[in-house]
Structures are given as C-alpha cells and as structure tokens.
Amino acid sequence: MILEMLTVGPFQENCYVIGDEVSGVGIVIDPGDEAARISLAVEQTKLEIEKILLTHAHVDHVGAVAALVDEYSCPVLAHREAEPMLKQAPTQAMMMGLKFGKVPILDGYIEDEEVVEVGGSKLRSLYTPGHAPGHLAFYVEEEGLVLSGDALFAGSVGRVDLPGGSMEVLMRSIESRLLTLPDETRVFSGHGPPTTIGEERQYNPFLTRGGPF
Numbered sequence: 001m002i003l004e005m006l007t008v009g010p011f012q013e014n015c016y017v018i019g020d021e022v023s024g025v026g027i028v029i030d031p032g033d034e035a036a037r038i039s040l041a042v043e044q045t046k047l048e049i050e051k052i053l054l055t056h057a058h059v060d061h062v063g064a065v066a067a068l069v070d071e072y073s074c075p076v077l078a079h080r081e082a083e084p085m086l087k088q089a090p091t092q093a094m095m096m097g098l099k100f101g102k103v104p105i106l107d108g109y110i111e112d113e114e115v116v117e118v119g120g121s122k123l124r125s126l127y128t129p130g131h132a133p134g135h136l137a138f139y140v141e142e143e144g145l146v147l148s149g150d151a152l153f154a155g156s157v158g159r160v161d162l163p164g165g166s167m168e169v170l171m172r173s174i175e176s177r178l179l180t181l182p183d184e185t186r187v188f189s190g191h192g193p194p195t196t197i198g199e200e201r202q203y204n205p206f207l208t209r210g211g212p213f
C-alpha cells in the first residue's frame with residue numbers, strides 16, 4: 001500500500017494520500033491546506049483519486065477539500081455528525097483570524113465500522129468522538145496501521161475545548177476503539193509524528209496513571 005504523509009498549513013496538519021499500487025486507486029484523507037502541494041504528491045504516486053475522507057471537520061483538516069474536488073471530481077465522505085461543523089468552516093477560520101474559501105459539501109456519510117475500499121485495500125472506520133463531533137479513525141488491518149485523526153497523538157490526545165469536545169467521551173473513544181488494536185499497530189495522527197498503539201499505551205501521559213497530572 002502507498003501511504004504518503006504531507007504536513008500542511010499553519011496548523012501543521014497531516015494530510016494522507018493512500019493508495020493501492022496494484023489497482024492504482026487512491027484516496028486523500030484530511031486535505032487541510034496547500035492543495036497544490038497535495039496534488040503534486042498525488043501526481044508523483046500516479047494514483048487515481050477516487051474519494052476524499054475526513055476524520056472530522058475542523059478547519060485545519062478541510063481547507064483544501066474544495067480545490068481537490070474541483071481537480072478530481074470525487075466524492076467527499078465523513079460521519080454525518082461532522083457535517084454541521086463542516087458548514088461552519090468559514091466561521092471557524094474567522095475565529096482564528098484566517099480566511100476560508102469555498103465550503104466543501106459532503107456527498108455521503110461513513111458510519112461506524114463501515115469498510116471503505118481503496119482498490120484492494122480496506123479501511124475500517126472507527127467512531128471516535130470526543131475531540132470533535134463525528135470524529136472517525138480509519139483502521140487498515142492488513143497493513144497494521146490506523147489513521148487516528150486528532151483523537152490520539154504521539155504523547156498526547158486531541159484537545160477538547162472546542163465546540164462538541166469532551167475529555168470523558170474522548171478517553172472512552174481512545175480506550176474502547178484505539179487501545180484495543182494490537183500493540184504493533186502503527187498510528188498516523190492528524191498532527192505530529194507517527195507512533196504505535198503499544199508506545200502510547202505504555203508512555204502517553206494521558207493514558208497512563210489515569211491522567212497527565
């Protein structure tokens with residue numbers, strides 16, 4: 001499987017280009033900014049982009065969606081609970097002193113435990129709210145990797161002070177849906193470097209001793 005990580009925009013958000021080299025089919029997850037750079041990376045992989053998936057609808061994860069839809073004419077998919085926040089992308093941007101262009105539209109919804117096929121690869125969605133409404137992680141069992149969005153980071157967890165955030169809900173999501181994956185599972189987050197489930201289980205201060213303090 002092809003997996004490219006691009007760190008984009010002022011929030012240093014990780015966008016992922018994922019594809020199956022056999023079929024040449026690819027998807028983009030969380031194109032947050034810098035559409036031109038993402039499309040250049042796609043070009044280098046020679047993948048045919050079939051879908052755009054969103055882990056959640058925070059403005060730093062969706063800024064390049066509309067431009068890529070124009071380029072690839074592909075559907076944009078996310079959990080239905082993420083939709084209201086997506087519609088508020090310009091307001092979210094304004095609150096951070098940023099401008100937002102065209103607001104992307106969801107073409108379909110991804111339910112919990114839904115399998116999204118990318119050529120021969122299968123991504124299973126894991127409903128992991130707490131950081132943002134309708135947050136999804138995507139697990140690729142055959143590759144032993146999970147795209148954790150902003151639920152789980154190397155050494156940290158997602159912030160919960162934005163609308164719809166809840167530490168209690170986030171912790172439950174992480175414990176029941178992410179920490180239940182095998183220790184060797186590689187974790188690719190929405191921000192920061194990759195890690196593994198085992199590493200986080202053992203050392204993440206938010207997940208050990210019942211809290212960071």
Ligand SMILES: [Zn+2]
Pocket residue numbers: 056058061131132150
């Ligand atoms: Zn976020």
